[in-house]
Amino acid sequence: MNLFEPLGDITQADNWSEIALSVGLRLAGAMVALYLGARMAKWTARLASRALATAQVEATAAQFLARLAYVLLLVVLALAILQLFFGVQPASMFAVLGAAGLAVGLALKDSLSNVASGVMLVTLKPFRVGDVVEIAAQTGKVETITIFQTRLRGADNQTVSLPNSLITAAPIINRSPGTMRRVELVIGIDYGDNIDAARQAALDVMHADPRVLAEPSPDVLVYDLAASSVNLGIRCHVDNDDWFAVKCALLERIKKAFDANGIHIPYPQQDMHLFVRNAEGARTSIGEAFTR
Incomplete structure (x- = not known):
């Protein structure tokens, strides 16, 4: 046989x-x-x-x-x-x-589009294996780029698999190419508080943290005169790996520094005025009506 x-x-x-x-x-x-x-x-x-x-x-x-x-x-x-x-x-x-x-x-046109998108990702190189990226509201470190999909490792160690066609169609934010990243906090203070005192308190907190880079130097700017607060933009630069930890630490320490210096963070508030009409049809506020 x-x-x-x-x-x-x-x-x-x-x-x-x-x-x-x-x-x-x-x-x-x-x-x-x-x-x-x-x-x-x-x-x-x-x-x-x-x-x-x-x-x-x-x-x-x-x-x-x-x-x-x-x-x-x-x-x-x-x-x-x-x-x-x-x-x-x-x-x-x-x-x-x-x-x-x-x-x-x-x-399988969708699968073939994933293959074409995979070739584009390798050719154009918007990110590489090991980069930290944000794609389609998903953030993580790039682990693998295959023919059909790209796999990320999230901050809480979960695996995120994204089709390559979705990646090329969505905005890609690559947080790894530079050596630093800016921390930007927007904190409102009361209109009656001293802006210079609040600025100095925030600067002292940032200068005291060794993870905050000296260049570019930290700064505090007035971002907005809002309805119930003066909004300050508190900014500094840190290494990529320290960004989240420094942001949380600065929020806590700046709050404590403001409390120690008598600087208030106001709550949003509204003033309401109520009126009543008397027998003659004249309008009177509630307070005046009770005092009569």
Whole structure:
């Protein structure tokens, strides 16, 4: 029995047990070849990834190319198994794949757009693996960029998977390229309080924190004369990794510093005036009506 004999010649045989045995052996051989080939493809992709890293190719591009090579190797493996074990000729396979590709392309247009978007992300490089980004209201550190999706690691250690097509269609805020980030607090004080005293209290708090960078220097500006408060913009710069911790610490310490210096943070308030009409139709305020 020839395992690699064309399948059509075997199915014409009269012995059904021989046909079943031959088909079973072909299926078993195809499964073994698929398993070994997949292991080989994964090993080759890892080898390619190491070679790209040795060649100092950017980590994001190296990761994407290694995964793309793995997928292409699996496709080649499937075509080889069909030809070797089942006698499917390459010309026939390409014709079928061409016809099926059109139907699959229409059905999976969203997935194909993810692939195209993945290529754009690797080519344009709006962010790299390890960058902290904000995309579509999701913030996290980029872990992997695959053919179909990009995976982020959130601040509370959750995994966020975003389709590549969504990323290229949404604004991308990359918080990692620079070495620092600005902390900006907007705090209102009472109209009767001294602006210079409030400014000095906030500056003293920022200068006392060693995580606050000296350049650019911290500053306090009047942002707005609001309905019930004078809004101060309290600004300083810190390292990216310290931003959230410093912001929370400054809020607490500035509140305590304002309390110690007699500076008030007012509550929003409204004044209401009520009027009543007397028997003659004249309008009188509530207070005047009770004093009469």
